[in-house]
Amino acid sequence: MDNSLEDVWWRSAVVYQIYPRSFADSDGDGIGDLRGVLSHLDHLEALGVDVLWLSPVFASPQDDNGYDISDYYAVDPLFGTLADVDELIAGLHARGMKLVMDLVVNHTSDEHAWFTESRDPASDKRDWYWWRPAREGFEPGSEGAEPTNWGSFFGGSAWQFDEASGQYYLHLFSRKQPDLNWENPDVRAAVYAMMNWWVDRGVDGFRMDVINLISKTLPLADGELTPGFPYSQEITRVANGPRLTEFLEEMNVAVGITERQLFTVGEMLASTPAHAREYTSQFHPRLGMVFTFEHMSLDQEPGANKFALKKLHLPDLKRNLALWQDGLADEGWNSLYWENHDQPRVISRFGDDSPRHRVACAKAWATVLHLHRGTPYVYQGEEIGMINAGFSTIEQYADIEAKGWHAMATAAGTPLEAILAGLGVKGRDNARTPMPWSAGPGGGFTTGTPWLPLNADAEVINVDAAVAEPDGVWQHYRELIRLRHELEVVRKGRFELLLPDDEKLWVFTRSLAEEVLLVVANMTSELAGLPMAELPGLEDAEVVLGASAASSDVQTLQPWEARVYRLASG
Numbered sequence: 001m002d003n004s005l006e007d008v009w010w011r012s013a014v015v016y017q018i019y020p021r022s023f024a025d026s027d028g029d030g031i032g033d034l035r036g037v038l039s040h041l042d043h044l045e046a047l048g049v050d051v052l053w054l055s056p057v058f059a060s061p062q063d064d065n066g067y068d069i070s071d072y073y074a075v076d077p078l079f080g081t082l083a084d085v086d087e088l089i090a091g092l093h094a095r096g097m098k099l100v101m102d103l104v105v106n107h108t109s110d111e112h113a114w115f116t117e118s119r120d121p122a123s124d125k126r127d128w129y130w131w132r133p134a135r136e137g138f139e140p141g142s143e144g145a146e147p148t149n150w151g152s153f154f155g156g157s158a159w160q161f162d163e164a165s166g167q168y169y170l171h172l173f174s175r176k177q178p179d180l181n182w183e184n185p186d187v188r189a190a191v192y193a194m195m196n197w198w199v200d201r202g203v204d205g206f207r208m209d210v211i212n213l214i215s216k217t218l219p220l221a222d223g224e225l226t227p228g229f230p231y232s233q234e235i236t237r238v239a240n241g242p243r244l245t246e247f248l249e250e251m252n253v254a255v256g257i258t259e260r261q262l263f264t265v266g267e268m269l270a271s272t273p274a275h276a277r278e279y280t281s282q283f284h285p286r287l288g289m290v291f292t293f294e295h296m297s298l299d300q301e302p303g304a305n306k307f308a309l310k311k312l313h314l315p316d317l318k319r320n321l322a323l324w325q326d327g328l329a330d331e332g333w334n335s336l337y338w339e340n341h342d343q344p345r346v347i348s349r350f351g352d353d354s355p356r357h358r359v360a361c362a363k364a365w366a367t368v369l370h371l372h373r374g375t376p377y378v379y380q381g382e383e384i385g386m387i388n389a390g391f392s393t394i395e396q397y398a399d400i401e402a403k404g405w406h407a408m409a410t411a412a413g414t415p416l417e418a419i420l421a422g423l424g425v426k427g428r429d430n431a432r433t434p435m436p437w438s439a440g441p442g443g444g445f446t447t448g449t450p451w452l453p454l455n456a457d458a459e460v461i462n463v464d465a466a467v468a469e470p471d472g473v474w475q476h477y478r479e480l481i482r483l484r485h486e487l488e489v490v491r492k493g494r495f496e497l498l499l500p501d502d503e504k505l506w507v508f509t510r511s512l513a514e515e516v517l518l519v520v521a522n523m524t525s526e527l528a529g530l531p532m533a534e535l536p537g538l539e540d541a542e543v544v545l546g547a548s549a550a551s552s553d554v555q556t557l558q559p560w561e562a563r564v565y566r567l568a569s570g
């Protein structure tokens with residue numbers, strides 16, 4: 001495998017993620033759609049991003065907002081038509097941008113023809129899914145008769161009893177998301193054919209949903225039980241299975257991923273730098289990069305569920321990202337993200353979303369992320385500094401995961417107040433409130449009633465207001481993206497974390513040949529002094545991004561202030 005992959009296009013790209021339900025509604029039904037996306041391509045172009053990752057728009061009963069697909073070859077009428085997707089591909093390509101679709105093939109919808117056929121025990125599609133008899137010695141359908149003690153990510157058992165056939169089928173997510181059996185070569189061939197169909201239509205790559213769950217460890221067996229949970233939450237039993245590398249290589253060749261330089265990122269729960277090196281190595285035709293969750297679980301009690309909140313300890317986060325930087329420094333490639341449609345707003349989660357600090361805080365988190373080595377992702381609304389939704393009642397939550405957690409926690413006796421506290425910080429709906437394009441009714445998102453309320457602050461935090469701010473979040477993202485496009489040291493420079501134990505400052509360098517960039521950021525709402533003795537060269541360094549040397553005291557950072565310096569070489 002030649003090293004040309006070192007310079008492959010997506011290693012220099014910046015990705016923008018759109019969650020179509022919440023981006024822009026063109027027909028007033030309160031739900032975002034493809035024509036809404038088409039009407040805002042200039043926004044993406046002005047930001048300077050290179051790739052659009054579009055969360056699913058395929059036919060779906062929307063049990064999990066499209067991550068439950070009933071037809072991979074059709075666009076859900078809620079979102080538009082195939083012609084709209086063709087127009088989107090053409091519009092992006094005309095602007096020099098690429099389109100990445102969401103590939104959801106660990107599971108389908110239970111309304112997909114493949115699954116409805118597989119319900120018939122005699123069907124040759126039966127083995128396309130995981131059907132199993134009841135646990136030995138148990139009456140089918142009775143308490144505890146599930147084939148294994150696995151829990152679903154959305155609460156309850158991961159097995160659904162099917163009266164008609166007297167057997168159970170596996171669903172790691174909702175019961176309307178049955179898992180595909182990738183052990184079956186016909187399943188894999190059908191998936192590769194579908195991927196090629198979309199690539200032949202002009203799609204430039206795929207974001208692959210929970211792709212490291214497709215290879216299950218056989219035989220399927222019980223997992224460890226966690227106190228307080230009736231079902232096993234042990235993810236390692238279903239993640240990074242024995243045939244995953246084989247399947248990724250087979251897919252790469254069958255779809256010409258490396259050959260056609262397609263963009264690929266695999267979402268991988270429970271993945272480590274070692275896993276990522278294996279799956280994204282430039283010496284093997286597998287994936288381009290992965291989404292890890294390690295940095296997304298540092299503000300939860302260890303071994304507990306994501307809603308068991310724990311205050312983030314900054315050194316933990318700095319060290320974790322450094323671990324991935326070092327782990328993939330010579331082999332593999334990192335993705336860089338704080339936000340997506342499953343994670344809350346970083347300013348509210350890890351920062352300070354008060355009006356006084358929101359803008360500086362947004363810029364600080366953006367600077368430290370975009371100056372790390374890897375491909376950065378901007379989630380819709382992040383570029384204008386959106387904050388969490390601030391829901392106060394359980395009824396406001398629409399997300400299946402939130403409802404599942406509410407039911408599970410209530411059954412376990414957790415007071416509603418504590419459930420709302422956890423959801424208020426970590427609930428996925430915090431990322432899914434409609435994009436506020438302007439102040440005024442419907443926030444410029446819709447002329448109808450939005451499927452999820454707009455944030456209460458949409459009058460203040462909206463695209464029009466952000467674009468008008470000369471020193472605001474929007475302009476800052478444009479600067480960061482310009483830096484990555486212009487400076488090879490930002491794209492390729494070796495990473496080194498400094499002052500790892502400092503609880504206020506995030507300081508690191510990026511070096512390439514003679515060029516060294518120093519990034520310093522104050523990750524608190526108080527003033528922070530810089531330990532000049534430990535930062536040689538800072539005194540005479542040139543400011544690349546941040547407050548000009550003239551206006552600032554080089555030794556002190558304002559609350560949430562971040563600067564990028566070029567150290568004098570030689």
Ligand code: TEU
Nearest residue numbers: 064067104153173209210269306342401
């Ligand atoms: O997410 C995988 C996943 O585990 C997250 O659902 C989950 O929210 C976790 O709590 C994140 O911390 C993918 C999709 O991104 C998600 O939207 C889907 O719900 C899920 O898979 C099933 O397709």
